[in-house]
Amino acid sequence: MRVRVASFAAVACATVVTVVSAGCGSGGFTSEGSQGAGKQLFVQACGGCHVLADAGTAGTIGPNLDDAFAQARADGMTSATFAQVVAGQIRYPIAQTSTGEPGMPDADTTLPRCEDVEGDAFCVEDQDRAISDIAVYVGAVAGTGVTAERPTDGKTIFTTSCGSCHVLADAGTAGTVGPNLDQSRPSKELAVDRVTNGRGAMPAFKGSLDPAQIEAVAEYVATAAGR
Ligand code: HEC
Ligand code: HEC
Structure with a gap:
């Protein structure tokens, strides 16, 4: 898993460098994200596809994010580094995987901008802010071994x-x-x-x-x- 996480960081960085002239270190996220807002956004935008114990989500289309990050966290990777990996994944997902399995939709799909959405479907006013909030939240909780009570309601x-x-x-x-x-x-x-x-x-x-x-x-x- 460590290798996998590292390869994601590498992919995200390569894309950042070619598409935006921002440095790779930032991964396109600001450390000012709000964990509370990030949790709510995660539940709405990501939980349908990902298990994350802290958020109580049970999606099975994408990888279990606790499993994905547990080993790297045990090896000393920090929450800030995870946040960068997550932000990079949201911005530059691998939409078409090498195995032909469906990948992860792009940010305009997972976090559609309100100006592009009609009716009361889920949308975000500020996509960059939403990505930072989610990245900081997931970075802080994924793979910590802290499990929320499994919801029964x-x-x-x-x-x-x-x-x-x-x-x-x-x-x-x-x-x-x-x-x-x-x-x-x-x-x-x-x-x-x-x-x-x-x-x-x-x-x-x-x-x-x-x-x-x-x-x-x-x-x-x-x-x-x-x-
Ligand atoms: C429609 C389903 C779907 C949605 C919605 C979705 N993902 Fe994913 N996600 C996937 C799939 C499939 C993969 C594995 C393919 C890939 O690696 O790109 C993945 C991979 C990831 C990874 C890499 C995990 C690893 O093993 O390294 C992270 C992190 C991630 N998603 C976070 C998120 C976040 C945060 C959101 C919400 C903004 C989100 N995902 C929304 C399907 C989804
Ligand atoms: C990734 C998206 C996704 C998630 C997450 C999801 N569903 Fe669905 N659901 C669908 C789709 C697409 C269909 C239509 C399947 C078909 O018939 O081809 C469907 C069909 C259904 C149906 C049948 C509806 C009908 O009238 O035919 C029910 C009931 C349902 N889902 C309940 C749930 C429940 C409860 C959950 C959570 C435990 C859930 N779904 C999670 C996408 C999803």
Whole structure:
């Protein structure tokens, strides 16, 4: 994992140098990011694809960020260095991986600017600021071994693991990758199946949510959707 993190830093740096004439050291992030804002933004923009224990997110499309950084942290890499790696990853993700697996979407997709977004879908007023906030937050918590309590409440699980892809008014979420659940109003049975096994662009959560959590989130969706 150490090698992997290092290679990300290298990729990000190479891109920074060629695209922007900024020095590589900054990784495009300012150390003034706010961790509180960063956590909220992470849940909305990133948690649907990444496990991060501190944020309680359970996405499985991208790597588990605690696992990705734990070894490097144990080897002495600092939070500030991680923050640079994360900022570089958000700005310059590998959208097309060598294995042909889908990579990570670019910043205009994960953190769309409000001027480019219609309606009340998730967006950020200041993308640079949002990247700094998320980078500082993830840099501080990823791989620390500090695990938040696994959420057991269906609404909390929904907000942290599902809302980035689904509209559900009761939860205040506005993701547009998957169906609007207020409109489709799925049964609990269907929700259990989709969450457990995934389908199409929806990832399976059976490896990152336990059966009780799947039950809870499915129950929540079936009762809250369309209200
Ligand atoms: C649609 C899914 C998706 C979203 C949303 C997403 N990522 Fe990713 N992310 C991925 C995938 C897939 C990879 C692995 C491919 C790659 O390495 O680029 C990845 C890789 C990463 C890595 C490198 C991990 C490692 O092993 O070194 C970091 C850090 C990261 N993402 C952070 C974020 C942050 C922060 C956000 C929110 C701004 C975010 N991701 C949003 C899918 C996503
Ligand atoms: C990365 C985006 C993404 C995430 C995260 C995600 N979904 Fe989905 N979801 C989708 C997509 C896309 C579909 C449509 C799948 C298909 O039928 O091809 C879908 C379908 C569904 C359906 C079926 C809806 C219908 O009427 O057909 C339910 C229920 C559902 N998701 C619930 C959830 C829950 C609960 C979570 C969190 C545990 C979640 N989703 C997380 C993208 C996502």
